[in-house]
Amino acid sequence: MKNSVEFLVGLFMIAGFTAFGYLALQLGEVSLFSDSKNYTIVAQFDNISGVKKGASVQVAGVVVGQVDKIWLDGTGVANIALKLSKDVELATDSMASVKSQGLIGDKFIALSLGGDEESFKDGDILTDTESAVDIESLISKFAFGDVK
Incomplete structure (x- = not known):
């Protein structure tokens, strides 16, 4: 009787630790199980002004996704x-744009879906992009009368 209670408690503890580990991997930034549900494309911008990884x-x-990596190429x-x-x-x-949530909010990438029948595959490059609007330069141009 005592051995069966100890066995059940041990089994319950193992199940609890397994569930905790699974939740930690799913809710954390570990992508062990979720990579098969995603694909990656590369978008090229002239100016990303404040977009961060994540x-x-x-x-x-x-x-529908997140920024995985940011780098500058040789050009x-x-x-x-x-x-x-x-x-x-x-x-x-399709087109990718750098947008801001609110006036001074976090930056994110907004995708405008196209109508082409072909779709991007994993690793393809998206070149039809719209860079971030630089508010500071617009204000300085307006203040010094350089707006055209």
């Missing part, structure tokens, strides 16, 4: 690796 990628205000172009859900089929004539 920023959201949105389509029509719905989060001075900013490259952003976008990790997108496989549920989202991104047509090859």
